[in-house]
Amino acid sequence: MAALKTKLGIVVVGVSLWLGWGLVLITASAAEVGYPSDQYWIGRGQGDLAKGRAICQRVSELSARADLAKQIRVLVKEHLIDRVRERSGRETEQDIELTREELVQEYLQDVKIVDRRIDEESKICTATAVMLKRPMLPKSPE
Structure with missing residues (x-):
């Protein structure tokens, strides 16, 4: 029974990775490229290689x-x-629509792209950006 659960777990993980549920990026961690996460903000992005190399790299950055x-x-x-x-005469139908919008309104200073990779097999470009952590200043009253 335990072996069956293990095999089933492996199959589920494999299928979910194959379907893109668990996307695995092949970028180096920021610590590996010399940027500890306690001192730097670290961001990772990716782009679609089908759009072309230049666009893919720009989107990932x-x-x-x-x-x-x-x-x-x-x-x-x-x-x-x-x-x-x-x-009338039919079962009720339910439809749920969720729209999520993320707004980022920050000025970033001294951001560096420290890692760029192109994965031909997965058809993606990845990039890693870092920025030195500084103490946050409170917003002035308006």
Whole structure:
């Protein structure tokens, strides 16, 4: 029974990775490239190689910068619509729509892209961005 559970677990993990549920990035960790996470904000991003190398790298770099900024401050807006349809002679149908919007409004200073990789096999580009952590200054009253 335990062997069956182990095999089933391996199959589930394999299928989920194959379907993209658990995306594994092949970027080096920031500590590996000399940037400890206790001193630096670290952001990772990826792009689609099908769009071309230049666009893929640019998208991955922008995504890495956005990921870095989200760690500092991000405004998340969610809007949920729950529809229930009732028709005569039929079962009720339920439809749930969730829209999530993430807004990043931060000025980033001295951000460096420290790692760029292209994975031809997975058709993705990845980038790692770092920025030195500084004490956050409180916003001035408006």
